Amino acid sequence: MVLEAAILLSIVFAVLLVLGIPISISIAISSFATALYMMPFEAAAFTSAQRMIVGLDSFSLLAVPFFILSGIIMNNGGIAIRLVNFAKVLSGRMPGSLAHTNVVGNMLFGTISGSSVAAAVAIGGVMNPLQEKEGYAKSYSAAVNIASAPTGLIIPPSGTLIIYSLVSGGTSITALFLAGYIPGILWGLSVMLVAYLFAKRYNYSIAPKVTWKIALKTFLEAFPSLLLIVIVIGGIVGGIFTATEGAAVAVIYSFILSFFFYKSIKVKAIPRILRESIEMTAIIMFLVAASAFMSWIMSFTGIPELISGFVAGISENPIIILLLMNVLLIVVGTFMDITPAVLIFTPIFLPIVTGFGMDPVHFGIMLVMNLCIGNITPPVGSALFAGASVGKVSIEQVVKPLLPYYAVIFIVLMLVTFIPQLSLFIPQLLDL
Known part of the structure; x- marks a missing residue:
């Protein structure tokens, strides 16, 4: 019976995906079909509705729409250019300095926006024309932008880690957030290493020297944006508020910053921002509900x-x-978005790894890093397509330059997988 149910679930799910049915609907239909195989129609219908509602009955999930709204406000709030200017100062005068600026910009903006696609579009949109003007190859610029775009999904605050916390049975969100720092920074540094080697090979330009006065001015302009990370993470770690309350604080702060301080969002833009947030939240919440039903079916x-x-x-x-x-x-x-993959595979793999003593926090970081690699890998990596589009190159043109980045990112993944302290050092340092 178990084998037949597993085969039915897999086949129906795969067929629906091949037919182009949205993944959330594919999850719901394949789960319901399996339920019908196991029980009468009335019981299957009642159970499906009940498990989907129960799957959304979580206080922690309230953080998701707040972080989504905060990210959309940030995307429209003129923050990208200020972070890019600050990243230029941080990246210094290394060969290919604009590429390093792109990486640092993605790490900063991705952390604030919580989206690899938003980072690839916002930072790539600013940096790619500048790199092209300095003689950088379009494929080189696009590859650097794409390879570094997912770092913000690992470096906190991360909505993906909140989803993992929920589906893993309540793994500490604070511990997960802190565990993402070292792996996320290692990912960014590995991309910068490859970018540096290519820049040396092709003699790409070095940024002009920045005076202390300009550096200070740039930092002060970017400081309010950077302060968001300090407020949210500091408040959560310090016990001032929960992750959910921190997400609400992020919305208030990002709105005040964009509307009153930078004055880059107008009143007429607010309905559009709220509509985008509602639409994205609805998509994710239905996905969570459908995945909760699938998880129950698999467990049953x-x-x-x-x-x-x-x-x-x-x-x-x-x-x-x-x-x-x-x-x-x-x-x-490579073919499934990060959120549904976390929802589906966490309940399958987590019991296995905890069985041989792996910490759930360590596993969560490993899981998300793997899926982030898929986010920039053909055939359906969303950050890959976004980065190629904003870089004005085809997927075929950018995949070959991406290969060295895939190699070093995979090495970082192996280090994170087999050296637990890379993930657990900071949480354990703070007794989490």
């Missing part, structure tokens, strides 16, 4: 135990198991 039919038994049958060596999981998650990430 014993599919996670079936997969655990299959994995254990291949090897009992934790190193081999983690390598298999990494490969599978990278493959999954």
Whole structure:
């Protein structure tokens, strides 16, 4: 019975995806079809509605629409150019300095906006014309922008880590946030290393020296934007407010900053911003509800135990198991968005890794990093397409320059996977 249910769920889900049905609807239909196989229609209909509603009944989920709204306000608030100017100062006078500025800008803006696509579009839109003017190849500029765009999904505050906390049974959001710093920064530094080597090879320009006066002025202009990170993370870590309340604070702060301080958002833009936020929230919440139903179906039919038994049958060596999981998650990430992948695979893999002693916080960072790689990988990486579009290059033109970045990012992934302290050092330092 369990095997038949697993096969039915997989086949229906795969067929719907191939037919181009949205992933949230594919999850709901395939789960309902499996429920019908296991129980009468009335019971299946009642259970599906109940499990979807229960899946949304979480205080932590309130943080998601707030962070979405905050990100959209930031995207429209003229913050990108100020962070780019600040990133220029931070990146210094290394060869390919504009490329390094792009990476630092993505790390900063992605952290604030919580979206790899927003970072790729906002920072890439500013940096790509500047790099082209300085003689940088379009494919080089686009590759740097794409490779560094997902760093903001790992460096907190991260809505993806909040989703993981929910589906993993309440893993500390504060610990997850702090655990993302070192892996996210290592990702960014690895991209900068490759960008530096290519810049040396092609003799790309070095930025002119910046005076202390200009550097100070640039920092002061960007400081209010950077302060958002300090307020939200500092407030959560310090116990002043929860992650959900921190998300609400982020909305208020970003609105005051964009509307009153930078004066880059007008009153007439507010309905459009709210509409975008509502639409995106509705999409994500339906996805969460459908995935909660799928998770219940898998648990009810014993599919996670079936997969655990299959994995254990291949090897009992934790190193081999983690390598298999990494490969599978990278493959999954190439055709599935991050949020549904987190919702589907966390309940499957988390019991396996905790069985051999892996910390749920460590696993959460590993899981998200794998799926972030898929975010910039063909065939459907959303940040890949956004970065290629804003860089005015085709996917074929940018994939080859991306290969060295994939290699170093994968090395960072392996380090994070097999050196737990890279994720756990900061949370443990603060007794979380």
